[in-house]
Amino acid sequence: MNNKYETVIGLEVHSQLLTNSKMFCGCGSDYQKAEPNSRVCPVCMGMPGVLPVVNRKAVELIIKTGLAIGCSINGETKFDRKNYSYPDLMKGYQISQFDLPVAINGNLNISLNGNEKTIGVTRVHLEEDVARLIHKNEPNGTSHSLIDINRAGVPLMEIVSEPDMRSPEEANEYLIQLHSIVRSIKASTANMEEGSFRCDANISMRLKGTTELGTKVEIKNVNSFRSVFRALQFEQNRQINLLEIGEQIIQETRGWSDESEKTVSQRIKEFAADYRYFPEPDLPPIIISKQWVDQIKSTITELPAEKIQRFIKSFQLSEYDSSLLISNDIIATFFEDTVNECKNLGLNYESSAKTCANLLNVDLSRILNEKQLQISDLNTDYGDFSILIKMISEDTLNSTMAKTVFENMLLLGKSPIEIADNLGLTQISDTDSLEQIISEILSQNSPAVQDYLEGKETAIRFLIGQVMKETKGKANPKIATEIIISQIKKS
Amino acid sequence: MHQDDLKTLTIENARNLLDSREITSLELTESYIKRIENTETDINAFVTISKESAINDAKNADILIDSGEQNLLTGIPLQLKDNLCTRGIRTTCSSKMLENFIPPYDAFVTEALKNQGAVILGKGNLDEFAMGSSTENSAFQTTKNPFDITRVPGGSSGGPAASVSASQCLFSLGSDTGGSIRQPASLCGVVGLKPTYGRVSRFGLIAFASSLDQIGPITHTVKDSAMVLQNIAGFDSKDSTSLNVPVPNYLETIDKGIKGFKIGVPKEYFQEGINPEVEKIIRDSLKVLENLGAEITEISLPLTSYALAVYYIIAPSEASANLTRYDGVKYGFNYIESENMWDGIEKTRQFGFGDEVKRRILLGTYALSSGYYDAFYLKAQKVRTLIRKEFEDAFCDFDVLAMPTSPSTAFKLNEKMDDPMQMYLNDIFTIPANIAGIPSISIPAGMNNNLPVGLQMMSGALQEEKLFQAAYAFEQATEWHKIKPKL
Ligand SMILES: [Zn+2]
Numbered sequence: 011m012n013n014k015y016e017t018v019i020g021l022e023v024h025s026q027l028l029t030n031s032k033m034f035c036g037c038g039s040d041y042q043k044a045e046p047n048s049r050v051c052p053v054c055m056g057m058p059g060v061l062p063v064v065n066r067k068a069v070e071l072i073i074k075t076g077l078a079i080g081c082s083i084n085g086e087t088k089f090d091r092k093n094y095s096y097p098d099l100m101k102g103y104q105i106s107q108f109d110l111p112v113a114i115n116g117n118l119n120i121s122l123n124g125n126e127k128t129i130g131v132t133r134v135h136l137e138e139d140v141a142r143l144i145h146k147n148e149p150n151g152t153s154h155s156l157i158d159i160n161r162a163g164v165p166l167m168e169i170v171s172e173p174d175m176r177s178p179e180e181a182n183e184y185l186i187q188l189h190s191i192v193r194s195i196k197a198s199t200a201n202m203e204e205g206s207f208r209c210d211a212n213i214s215m216r217l218k219g220t221t222e223l224g225t226k227v228e229i230k231n232v233n234s235f236r237s238v239f240r241a242l243q244f245e246q247n248r249q250i251n252l253l254e255i256g257e258q259i260i261q262e263t264r265g266w267s268d269e270s271e272k273t274v275s276q277r278i279k280e281f282a283a284d285y286r287y288f289p290e291p292d293l294p295p296i297i298i299s300k301q302w303v304d305q306i307k308s309t310i311t312e313l314p315a316e317k318i319q320r321f322i323k324s325f326q327l328s329e330y331d332s333s334l335l336i337s338n339d340i341i342a343t344f345f346e347d348t349v350n351e352c353k354n355l356g357l358n359y360e361s362s363a364k365t366c367a368n369l370l371n372v373d374l375s376r377i378l379n380e381k382q383l384q385i386s387d388l389n390t391d392y393g394d395f396s397i398l399i400k401m402i403s404e405d406t407l408n409s410t411m412a413k414t415v416f417e418n419m420l421l422l423g424k425s426p427i428e429i430a431d432n433l434g435l436t437q438i439s440d441t442d443s444l445e446q447i448i449s450e451i452l453s454q455n456s457p458a459v460q461d462y463l464e465g466k467e468t469a470i471r472f473l474i475g476q477v478m479k480e481t482k483g484k485a486n487p488k489i490a491t492e493i494i495i496s497q498i499k500k501s
Numbered sequence: 502m503h504q505d506d507l508k509t510l511t512i513e514n515a516r517n518l519l520d521s522r523e524i525t526s527l528e529l530t531e532s533y534i535k536r537i538e539n540t541e542t543d544i545n546a547f548v549t550i551s552k553e554s555a556i557n558d559a560k561n562a563d564i565l566i567d568s569g570e571q572n573l574l575t576g577i578p579l580q581l582k583d584n585l586c587t588r589g590i591r592t593t594c595s596s597k598m599l600e601n602f603i604p605p606y607d608a609f610v611t612e613a614l615k616n617q618g619a620v621i622l623g624k625g626n627l628d629e630f631a632m633g634s635s636t637e638n639s640a641f642q643t644t645k646n647p648f649d650i651t652r653v654p655g656g657s658s659g660g661p662a663a664s665v666s667a668s669q670c671l672f673s674l675g676s677d678t679g680g681s682i683r684q685p686a687s688l689c690g691v692v693g694l695k696p697t698y699g700r701v702s703r704f705g706l707i708a709f710a711s712s713l714d715q716i717g718p719i720t721h722t723v724k725d726s727a728m729v730l731q732n733i734a735g736f737d738s739k740d741s742t743s744l745n746v747p748v749p750n751y752l753e754t755i756d757k758g759i760k761g762f763k764i765g766v767p768k769e770y771f772q773e774g775i776n777p778e779v780e781k782i783i784r785d786s787l788k789v790l791e792n793l794g795a796e797i798t799e800i801s802l803p804l805t806s807y808a809l810a811v812y813y814i815i816a817p818s819e820a821s822a823n824l825t826r827y828d829g830v831k832y833g834f835n836y837i838e839s840e841n842m843w844d845g846i847e848k849t850r851q852f853g854f855g856d857e858v859k860r861r862i863l864l865g866t867y868a869l870s871s872g873y874y875d876a877f878y879l880k881a882q883k884v885r886t887l888i889r890k891e892f893e894d895a896f897c898d899f900d901v902l903a904m905p906t907s908p909s910t911a912f913k914l915n916e917k918m919d920d921p922m923q924m925y926l927n928d929i930f931t932i933p934a935n936i937a938g939i940p941s942i943s944i945p946a947g948m949n950n951n952l953p954v955g956l957q958m959m960s961g962a963l964q965e966e967k968l969f970q971a972a973y974a975f976e977q978a979t980e981w982h983k984i985k986p987k988l
Contacts, residue, residue: 059608
């Protein structure tokens, strides 16, 4: 990148709130999987004479999100009408929030290559989604559009950042952080593929050392982290190239195409759109009391960044392992319960944590992938799991056996002891039976014994291999080695 | 029932006749349908007459009455202004845009009346989307004043007021955004009440100006008005602006008299081009109230003169947003010979809306535009707050305020159609109550050249019982409400 310039990026994220019903009516908000136009009523269809009623849960989720990113919550919030005409907008205006959003002045910490940075969040507000238009081109050359009203009136939150990001990498990191926060507080499913977490990005360039903002370009509705990142990279280069040959940046909206990996001009903004905002007369302002905020605050448990730090500290895990574990609530809880139970069983806290983390981060995700299952489909009894950890730490199972037992536990829901018994998978650590087996093997393999006595260390490996063969792999290799050496020395 | 008997019938005495089985709801309903058929060619008060469903409603009402399960309005034939949604009966707003619109839902008030077993005779004509003061802005027909069919009935609830005046029904429900119940009630010699904003749910009232619209009854008498309000008022979870305050029993306090009542008479309502004959009738009415024991004091409400300007910014602004949904895409009129989608939307609105509706959409769009918002809409909201405060202060000292409803009696058809400003001035005395959100009633108070004159009274928010008390006392002491058109 050209060092003369500084990139300035601000992001607007629209995230669908995790409510059962729509923003202003009782229709289900599960539009993604529903038959077209099956989640509709006169209110969300904008029929004459109907009135909106605020979904209180949606307001709570905005307050919760605001609190989670350090916003102040306005004591009074109100709705406004944003007027524009388009067939996907049922009433001819969108109920949104203009000058009194629910939450303002927050911030989000990101870390990039070990450097911490705080990105300002201007506001978090509530609004309703619009219908989906599906454009159809017929073979005879005509075209028409179909309207699916299911999405109309679904509650969205808009999270607007300050233009604080200085590179596509920072923007990417901000999105990852924000995404993980709204998911962890269950404000949104934030599923990007389903369109419940969408991003508009504003990007401009200026000469380093200057403070004035350059002409900004808006990139609309990009649906994956990768696409946002690629679009910003592309746009950054495009703008620098233009500036370098002395051309002006045009203020416009550009769309990102995943196929061509380019942004393409969609609409040139000659003047700002006039949405003629005015207070929504059908909805009185909402008073947000301190008690209400406190009550919501008390439901916010640990935020992702805090949880990672705690895992690193109390379990002595790496940042990588910790963030993998906490990315799924069920797994994180399962992990913590298991490690605590291991402690009750008298096992070493840190080493059980390490064993447990490995099984969950490596083996569990492999099993989920292979079997195409969700974590919720599996047996996750932490009592069973802690016994498995105990068996591993006491060398009753070697690591291959442990993986097999683990997989069967998850799939069959039986205790590890039962599974190990059924599959005949217990490591023989019992010295008496091993002594006998080894003594026979030594007597049948005197050349190898002789080799060892002559100083050929590798002979021991051959002997162990014989023990494993005899015990079908169940002998504890460490104990077997000790016995072999002591028997040879005694003989 | 004989046609002439209908002219003196009220809800109160129809209730007695129904309960004593002297008449069935079916007989009563058939009499009204006959009366409508006989008078409608002169009056044009109905956009839709729902004869079959009315007869059905009446039969069901008779079953309820026979089993002793009746309420105050069971079996009572009524009309609804055609901007109140009725499931299965078309609801047009007297606009070409909704000419064939049949709502799949009932307005809150429609449902309340149906639950009572009331009988819906049909839908009353109005100025298109309730915008107007003469009902001449209807896309379908011009309603005439039953006292003189060369004159307007007032508006926008001209159909409801004319219909009650012509005894085509026992009552009608109207909507009042700037006087649309009271001004036509005044011009047609009937009782019209605009309740406190939020007292009656607006769910299913097709919006004109959401922060000003309110539904209310048009009746023959004050007691009937109280009976109807009693049954349509109350909290509705589907209307977030409806007030969650218990509804008092209006009939319990209505006849308590007004001895010691403090009545303020704001002098600003006797200027602004008021017809001197109307002024005299109102002054005489004040004497009647005084003779009934009220204390009459002249006061000043200096902000009154700003109410009209405030109204003509706020109402069109809200209307401009409320009416954007009529684009021909989802329901209603659709201009089909269009070149493309945008052309279709444009032509649908060009041919679907009448001139007055377009005028107000333009006014409102302008007032909300960036660069004008602060000077118009925001300023109007600030003045609105001041006007509300001025009324609140007045009601610290007075039980009710009294003034004329309209500066004049019914004017000739077409007389003001070419002069919107003259038309707008008709509502100059009624608009302040909408701006302040307070209740207000118009009752028959005299005749000038054989045309009715209405006395208006206002009270503090949710003080409808005081209005009923004062209006009922006046009505008991006078005969004006008994004067019926010759029709
Ligand atoms: Zn709905």
